[in-house]
Amino acid sequence: MPTASSSPSADTPAKRMRRKESRPSELLAAALDLFVEKGFAATRVEEVAQRAGVSKGTLFLYFPSKDELFKAVVRQTLAGRFHEWSDEVDSFTGSSAELLHYGMHSWWERVGNTQASGMTKLMLSEAQNFPEMAAFYQAEVVQPYHSLVQRILQRGVDRGEFAAVDLELATYAVTAPLIFLAMWKHSVGTHPCTASVLDPLRYLDAQVQILLNGLRVRPAPA
The missing domain is CATH 1.10.357.10 (Tetracycline Repressor, domain 2)
Structure with a gap:
C-alpha cells in the first residue's frame, strides 16, 4: 500500500513550487526563440505564454509588458x-x-x-x-x-x-x-x-x- 509521502497528492505542492520557480526562465526561453524567429514587432505576448505553456495573465505576473520581457531576455542572455x-x-x-x-x-x-x-x-x-x-x-x-x-x-x-x-x-x-x-x-x-x-x-x-x-x-x- 503506498504511504502518504509517496502518494501523488503529497508530491503536488512540491512539484507546483518547482514549476513556479522555473516559469521565469521558461518564459524567457520562449521569448528569446520568438524574438529571434519573428522579430520584436511581430512577437505577441500571447504567443510567448502559449509556447511556455502558461496563460497570458501568468506571463504578466513576471513581466508587465513586452518591453520588460525583452529587457529581461537581454539581461539573462x-x-x-x-x-x-x-x-x-x-x-x-x-x-x-x-x-x-x-x-x-x-x-x-x-x-x-x-x-x-x-x-x-x-x-x-x-x-x-x-x-x-x-x-x-x-x-x-x-x-x-x-x-x-x-x-x-x-x-x-x-x-x-x-x-x-x-x-x-x-x-x-x-x-x-x-x-x-x-x-x-x-x-x-x-x-x-x-x-x-x-x-x-x-x-x-x-x-x-x-x-x-x-x-x-x-x-x-x-
Missing part, C-alpha cells in the same frame, strides 16, 4: 555575463594576441553558436523603429562589450605587443567578424546548401590573424 567575461580578462596570463584569440572563440561558443546571437540580427533590423529598445541594448550590451574589447587592445599596447591605434575604431574591426557570423547563422547559415560552406572557428582564426598582422609592433628598419 547577454548583459548579465559581462562580469564573468571581465574577470576572465583580468585573470588571463597569456599574451594579448592569445587573449584576443580566446575572446573571439569564447564569444562563438557562448553566444554566437546559441540562439542569443539572433538578438544581433533583431537589433540591426528593428532598432530604428524602437529607439528606446535600441538605447537600452546600447547601454546594456554594446557599450560594455566595446569597453571589454578596448581593455584587451589597451593591454596589448601597454605591454608593447600591439602598436598604438585608435582603440574606439579598432574595436569595430574586432566586432565586425562577430556581427557577420551572427547574421550568417540566422540567415543563409541555416540553409542546407550553405551551412557547411563556412567553418565559424576557422573563419575567426583567419580574422584574428588578419587583425594581428595589422596590430603587431614591427621592428624598425635598419
Whole structure:
C-alpha cells in the first residue's frame, strides 16, 4: 500500500513550487526563440505564454509588458555575463594576441553558436523603429562589450605587443567578424546548401590573424 509521502497528492505542492520557480526562465526561453524567429514587432505576448505553456495573465505576473520581457531576455542572455567575461580578462596570463584569440572563440561558443546571437540580427533590423529598445541594448550590451574589447587592445599596447591605434575604431574591426557570423547563422547559415560552406572557428582564426598582422609592433628598419 503506498504511504502518504509517496502518494501523488503529497508530491503536488512540491512539484507546483518547482514549476513556479522555473516559469521565469521558461518564459524567457520562449521569448528569446520568438524574438529571434519573428522579430520584436511581430512577437505577441500571447504567443510567448502559449509556447511556455502558461496563460497570458501568468506571463504578466513576471513581466508587465513586452518591453520588460525583452529587457529581461537581454539581461539573462547577454548583459548579465559581462562580469564573468571581465574577470576572465583580468585573470588571463597569456599574451594579448592569445587573449584576443580566446575572446573571439569564447564569444562563438557562448553566444554566437546559441540562439542569443539572433538578438544581433533583431537589433540591426528593428532598432530604428524602437529607439528606446535600441538605447537600452546600447547601454546594456554594446557599450560594455566595446569597453571589454578596448581593455584587451589597451593591454596589448601597454605591454608593447600591439602598436598604438585608435582603440574606439579598432574595436569595430574586432566586432565586425562577430556581427557577420551572427547574421550568417540566422540567415543563409541555416540553409542546407550553405551551412557547411563556412567553418565559424576557422573563419575567426583567419580574422584574428588578419587583425594581428595589422596590430603587431614591427621592428624598425635598419
